[in-house]
Amino acid sequence: MSLARRSLMEAAAARFGWRRAYGTTTQVDALLTEQTETAYTAAADHAATAKNDDVLAVQPGVLDARGRILADVLYLEGVLTGARTRGLPSAVIERLEDVVDHGHELTMLLADAVRATATAHASSGH
Known part of the structure; x- marks a missing residue:
């Protein structure tokens, strides 16, 4: 099934609160690879670097x-x-x-980066 078709089906399912689960690591790895490729393609398509x-x-x-x-x-x-409440395996709980x-930690680092932009702007005399 194409990524576009699967994405459309998953978007429709998500609208009803349904989520698909993957039962094998092969399926999970394929999905993770697709997510990564999609994210890198989207990142290459936008002009974030030109705006900064x-x-x-x-x-x-x-x-x-951050939001x-x-x-x-x-x-x-x-x-x-x-x-935790449902007693799932400890390996799952530990990873979560x-x-x-x-x-x-990432949200705190991003908040620090935002503060740094304001500090740098203020110290530049603007």
């Missing part, structure tokens, strides 16, 4: 990324809570804990 011509031009994109990541991390905290911890 001054310190404040960086700020909105970093803020947007999306924070929302995802909070969702994953709920997934982790559910996994790692992801949530790393996600919170």
Whole structure:
């Protein structure tokens, strides 16, 4: 099935709150590879690097990324809570804990980057 068709089907399913689960690591690896390729293609298609011509031009994109990541991390905290409550295998819980911890660290680093843009702008005399 093509990526476009699968994406459309998954978007429609997500609208109804359905999610597809993959039962083998081969299926998971194929999906992860597709996600990676799609993300790199999208990154190559946008002109983010051309827009970053001054310190404040960086700020909105970093803020947007932080907001999306924070929302995802909070969702994953709920997934982790559910996994703990339902007694899922410790290896799954440990990986989810790692992801949530790393996600919170990433949001803090992004917040620091946003603050740095404001500090740099203020110190440049603007």
